[in-house]
Every structure is written in C-alpha cells, then in structure tokens.
Ligand SMILES: Nc1ncnc2c1ncn2[C@@H]1O[C@H](COP(=O)(O)OP(=O)(O)OP(=O)(O)O)[C@@H](O)[C@H]1O
C-alpha cells in the first residue's frame with residue numbers, strides 16, 4: 001500500500017491552509033500517513049524556488065527579475081508523508097530552504113504571479129497523479145490551487161502559541177522576535193494581490209491554540225471520514 005496502511009479506500013483530496021506555525025505540516029503529514037494518502041508541502045516548493053533565486057544572485061525584491069527566471073529551476077517534490085523530499089535541479093534542498101535567510105525572502109518571491117503560476121501547475125499535477133488521494137498544505141490550496149478539494153481545513157492558533165511552538169523547535173530563539181516574524185510573514189502573505197493567504201468560504205476552521213497535535217490530527221481525520229461516509 002502506498003504511503004503506509006490505508007484506513008480508507010476512495011481517493012480523497014484534502015486542502016489544509018492557514019498562517020505560519022499553525023501546525024499545517026505536522027498535521028498534514030500525520031493525517032496522510034494514517035490514511036495512506038500522499039502529502040505535499042507547498043511552502044517547501046516556494047522556499048525551493050526562493051533558494052534557487054538567492055543561489056543564482058537574483059534580487060528577490062525585484063519582481064521583474066524574479067518573474068523573468070521563474071520558469072528556469074526544476075523543482076521536484078516527493079510526496080511520501082514518511083519521507084517528504086524536495087530537490088531543485090537534482091540538488092536536495094530540504095535543509096537549505098529552512099534557513100532564516102530563505103524564510104525572510106520567501107514572501108516576496110511567492111508574491112510574484114509568474115512564480116505562483118509555475119508552482120500552482122506543479123501542485124495540480126501532483127494532486128492529479130496521487131493514486132490514493134493527497135493532503136496538500138499551504139496558503140491558497142482551498143481557494144485557488146484545488147478549489148474542488150473534497151475536504152478543506154483552515155488551521156489557526158494565537159500568535160503567542162505559534163511563537164512558543166516555533167521557539168521550542170528552534171531551541172534558544174527569542175519568543176517575542178519569533179512572534180513578530182510570524183506576524184510580519186502572515187501580513188505579507190495575506191496582503192499580496194495574487195492568491196493571498198485566505199480561508200476558503202467552504203473551509204472548516206480549526207483553532208489549534210489549546211489542542212495537542214494528536215487532537216488536531218484526530219479532528220481532521222474525523223472530518224475526512226465524515227465527508228467520505230457522506231459521498
Ligand atoms: N497542536 C499543536 N500543539 C503543540 N505544538 C504543535 C501543534 N501543532 C504543531 N505543533 C508544533 O508547532 C511547530 C510548527 O508546526 P508546523 O511546522 O506543523 O506548522 P506549519 O503551519 O506547517 O508552519 P509553517 O507555515 O511555518 O511551515 C512544530 O514544532 C510542531 O511540532
């Protein structure tokens with residue numbers, strides 16, 4: 001069975017969106033693994049194209065310069081939730097895309113329409129080829145990338161909870177600085193013209209502030225199973 005033991009049979013497309021640090025990646029990976037679905041981290045794709053721009057000396061604050069080369073890098077995402085991978089022109093960039101420099105620059109690059117068009121095409125193609133279905137997480141999956149997704153979830157959490165989680169992950173990092181950085185990135189992602197971070201009208205909002213990761217995963221699995229039962 002692809003991606004672990006499937007608890008359910010029919011293919012299902014699940015869109016999980018939300019601001020930074022709300023638990024999208026952790027939740028999506030666990031849900032996909034438990035249901036035997038593929039998993040796609042779309043933030044990793046935007047980070048990967050940003051890494052390529054930086055590595056090739058492109059000014060990430062110049063939308064025309066970014067747009068002119070948006071079609072050049074070959075970005076490949078592996079969709080096994082137990083071992084998600086991301087390469088650019090054959091190079092494993094799973095580590096380099098998580099540096100503070102890339103995190104600080106990714107919102108500017110992801111706001112460029114030519115970048116979004118390129119990455120959205122990749123995302124739709126991966127979703128269409130997922131045999132058992134897929135959990136796709138990001139900022140615009142329910143609104144733009146997969147508007148016909150079977151289940152749409154919008155995760156939220158207070159900035160304080162998100163900053164505390166991230167600081168715990170990146171040991172020694174200041175909580176207040178982390179909180180400010182999260183808020184700044186959310187503001188940039190929500191205010192861009194093309195496909196901003198937004199909750200789809202038909203998405204179910206789950207506030208994870210006071211929930212453990214296990215509780216969020218169980219909640220999402222229940223929503224998926226309810227939807228499948230109703231099909
Ligand atoms: N419900 C939860 N309770 C406590 N910690 C959580 C919960 N969900 C996720 N976490 C932790 O919070 C951190 C951020 O989670 P995660 O990376 O999944 O968020 P994200 O929404 O994908 O973030 P980003 O958008 O920045 O990629 C991780 O350390 C994760 O283990």
Ligand SMILES: Nc1ccn([C@@H]2O[C@H](COP(=O)(O)O)[C@@H](O)[C@H]2O)c(=O)n1
Nearest residue numbers: 042043044046106107110138139140189
């Ligand atoms: N669907 C998406 C997903 C991500 N982005 C941009 O990528 C950045 C990094 O995302 P992470 O989930 O890895 O933190 C994010 O801040 C957005 O700028 C996007 O635009 N659309």
